[in-house]
Amino acid sequence: MALTRAANRKAPQKSSALSFFQQPIHPGSAISATDFSVPDVRRILETADSLENQNPFRRAERLAKRRVALLFYESSTRTRTSFELAAKALGADTTLVSSLSSSIEKGESLKDTGITLKALGAECIILRSPYSGGPYLLARATGLPVLNAGDGMAEHPSQALLDLRTMVQFLKVPAKAISDKALRGVTVSIVGDILHSRVARSNALLLPRLGARVILCGPPALLPETAACMTPGLILSRDFDEALRASTIVMMLRIQAERLAGLSIDLDDYRARYQANADRIAAQAPKALIMHPGPIIRGMEITAEVADSQQSGIAQQVHNGVAIRMALLVRALGEQKKGARR
Amino acid sequence: MTKPILVRNGRLIDPASNTDAPRDLLVRDGKVAAIEPPGKIKAAGAEVIEMRGLVIAPGLVDIHVHLREPGQSYKETIATGTAAAAAGGFTTVCAMPNTTPVNDTPEITRWMQSPDRGAAIRVLPIAAATIDSRGETLTNYAALKEAGAIAVTDDGRPILGDAIMLEALRAATDHGLPVIQHAEDTRLTGGCSMNAGALAFRLGLRGMPVEAESGLVERDIDLVHQVPNAHLHVAHLSTKKALDAVRAARKAGLHVTCEVTPHHFALTEDRIGHYDTNAKMNPPLRGESDRQAMIEGLLDGTIDAIATDHAPHAAHEKEQEFDRAPNGITGLETALGLAIRILHLEHKMPLAKVLALLTTRPAQSLGLKGVGGLTVGAPADLVLFDPAQKWIFQAADSKSKSKNTPFDNWDLNGRVHITIAEGRVVYRSA
16 A cells, blocks of 8 residues: 555545534523623613513513523522513513422433423523533533523623613613713722622623723632733722722622632621721712622621612612513524424 | 565654664564665565655654543543554553552553453553552552553642652652652642633633642652652643743752643643533643743753643533533544644644654653664554644544544644554554
8 A cells, every 4th residue: 555645635624513512502692791792782771671661461472482491500589580580571481490309419410401401392591500601511402592590600691781780770871872881981899709709700791891990809818810800991909998989889799608618718807898888888989889799698798787778779680680681581582483393 | 473564665753763764664573674775675475555755653652641441441441542542653552540440459450451451552551659549558569560560650649748759759769660740739729620810710610720730849859859769750741830840850960750741732721712621631721821831841852751641531521511520631643743733833843853752752751661762673663654744633533432632623734644563553544
């Protein structure tokens, strides 16, 4: 036999078979805050407004009898309830699968659980996972639109959008005015346990693209220097009072005891430096909107007086969850049922 | 006896003898029978392989592979792993001991080398340095060496205790064995699944700091100072900081060698993308400055060897959440193509030097005798390849049982056409 030189051979052909990690993600998915372009963000907020104002009976025709599965591997009050209410308000059928009452307990993988839900007719899956990146795996395994209801320490994009809706309501910026300059001149401080917070990451990835200045504020153990390298437009601060003075909006975060992984925090010192209490807010940021994604630990990162004050946007954030999640479901599933589905 | 093979009109590159010249080579009875200028060898009845100027090189030597037998044959077997090795041009592989059970006895060491395993090429076992790789009690180095082990390591479960590492270095030195360390201070890497830094923060994954690697390398070098003639080999080095420590140790006259994987000079942590577990391994992919440092270390000679850390895993294990998926990627079939593409074509390393990093130097770095060179009378271990041929690696076509590679669909340079191990053709490209 003879070997031949490269030049004599045909150029090799690329194969079209895609391996698991090359599978496409359904474009209706919402996995990261970076999945939304600025026009997408505008449309989602506009859709949220129009759905919220629509006649409930007409609204219930939008996704009538469409099948939405909620797959929750972690406990949740706000996110789960508001996704469920949102799906039901649009007329969709929902089913909840949680880790404590399903085959997940028997060791079924996320991939297999997703394939099972798809075979049962799910057209969209809302996933909360304790593992960063879980939604990408589910989206690849099923080909369905996946809405990320929080994955590990990574992202919580629907929370960032409902936070944004709360902010623009406070700032009196209409949804149709959302642009890359909509939040110019606005400073948002995100304060506390940034390291373990998927809410912080999604907000930090979203807000600078709308023109906001974002200050990340917390102690080194909960806010490493590398955090500011995540995306352009982030400022790192260790001084809460200074951050407050600069802030139009302040977002407080809970210390996530369940994710500390051996890290020990001096809680008295933490309260002294980073707690949002009445005296501090009155002195440094008397006009700022105070936000918190919940659950709040009263007396820890925020006092009852501040959480319940006129400045607090916490209840409004929860309220906005339903409208935003309706908009994400419509975006994922479209208006019309396309063809027969299993 | 198999028919003699005459390999004709090749460009023979043998780094061991500093040869790069047109040659014919005759294989007979499993040995290299003759090496002569073209046309000089007459061998009636031999199978003739006409090279038309393509390269004849010593069979490649991989000093770091996981063949998964005994105990994890759903991932790989010695037969499938060595078939993949042959397809990659390798004729010798050194098998790590993190099998099930751990290779910590002469019985397992011998079992791995039994002809019943169906190995396509030479398998040299590396035995566990401590019983069950628990870092507590040394294994029997004399008996393991006698059974064929060529080094000791607790790869994947680094030896953290100073006293036991010192004991291992002393005992290994007494028996003329290198101690291979997977340099990772696991006290700093609990729950971590990638390199520490901005990307880990962005992805919400816990990161392994560079210091977890360099710190243990520095500690080990301190211990080598205390044991005359000790030989420490640092497995899959991945950081500039650890490389600098090795460089300094060498300057100080210590016998410290190291290897780097193709993925650590080809990829950075950016390859993880959206949590692709085929970019998850340990040590993790690092940043660009560390990747460049690996290339520099290869160019300046500080790094002794390219080793693949071939680590097959089943699809169901890799198709999991990033934190849950096991570490490791396959690498035997892509090593030569990546080395030629990146080191030879992009960084202008002479081809003979690239081949030295895959043959003579890894053999020397672990003191392997009779492999990695081409001399008359030695076992006929050869790879015949076209260094100019571009090809596309398809994971689906891999000979390995597992397909967990980050290089699927990659353009590679340098295609293996035939691999001959101890005189037998063990791979022939389609």
